[in-house]
Amino acid sequence: MALTDVQLRKLKPTGKEYQLADGHGLVIVVRAKGTMQWRYEYRIDGKKQKLPLGTYPSVSLTEARRDHQTAKIPYDQIIWCIGGKPNTDYMRPNLASTLNSKGQIRVTPQLRVIGRQRLFALGDITDLDENKMAWHITAQVKSAAYNIRKVLAGNEENFALKAYKPQTGIPKMAVTLGSPHGRRLFASNRGRNMSDDDACSKGWTHAGSSMSQNIGRIAEGICR
Numbered sequence: 001m002a003l004t005d006v007q008l009r010k011l012k013p014t015g016k017e018y019q020l021a022d023g024h025g026l027v028i029v030v031r032a033k034g035t036m037q038w039r040y041e042y043r044i045d046g047k048k049q050k051l052p053l054g055t056y057p058s059v060s061l062t063e064a065r066r067d068h069q070t071a072k073i074p075y076d077q078i079i080w081c082i083g084g085k086p087n088t089d090y091m092r093p094n095l096a097s098t099l100n101s102k103g104q105i106r107v108t109p110q111l112r113v114i115g116r117q118r119l120f121a122l123g124d125i126t127d128l129d130e131n132k133m134a135w136h137i138t139a140q141v142k143s144a145a146y147n148i149r150k151v152l153a154g155n156e157e158n159f160a161l162k163a164y165k166p167q168t169g170i171p172k173m174a175v176t177l178g179s180p181h182g183r184r185l186f187a188s189n190r191g192r193n194m195s196d197d198d199a200c201s202k203g204w205t206h207a208g209s210s211m212s213q214n215i216g217r218i219a220e221g222i223c224r
Helices: 005-009 061-070 089-098 134-152 196-201 208-212
Strands: 018-023 026-030 036-044 047-056 116-122 175-177 183-187 217-220
Touching (some): 018 061, 036 061, 116 134
Antiparallel strands (some): 026 036, 116 217
């Protein structure tokens, strides 16, 4: 239950420290000698953290709640996942029909841009139904390169081209741990984490910082 001004005015020391919660991590701590301190309590990796917000009554209940709402929690590392947003707005004036509602380029299973028989698109800017990760681009490049060669050789029908199989259901992420260079961990299909050495022995490629970049690329095959 949230604290009230009347309740705060009645707080008395008991010779032993105790605290009362206002909600969402905001508490008031009553010291053994009567000093009362506002505190924001939260957890990081399961460990309790405490952020002082001033003493009562110098800091009122209203002010403590305001400071609690606007408090800046210190951190060593933050991973901010916001999803991908293709930078394709420049295409709308002349190529709007090739984009979906999310701004992704619509492609066929052969990686052809919808409505453009001799234009191929790959990477995060496409509407491929797969985890958007950097290492998938290698397989896309191989499929697109094969298909472009076929088209250049005069084989433009879809049955003559290779269909790309999206990589779905494989949620892997490379996270750098420690300092200064860290150590990457990969979630394997066997339910355990693979270290750098494991990954290297299996021929995996470290994506590094490129994972956070939009790797969308367009390969264009023009038959003259």
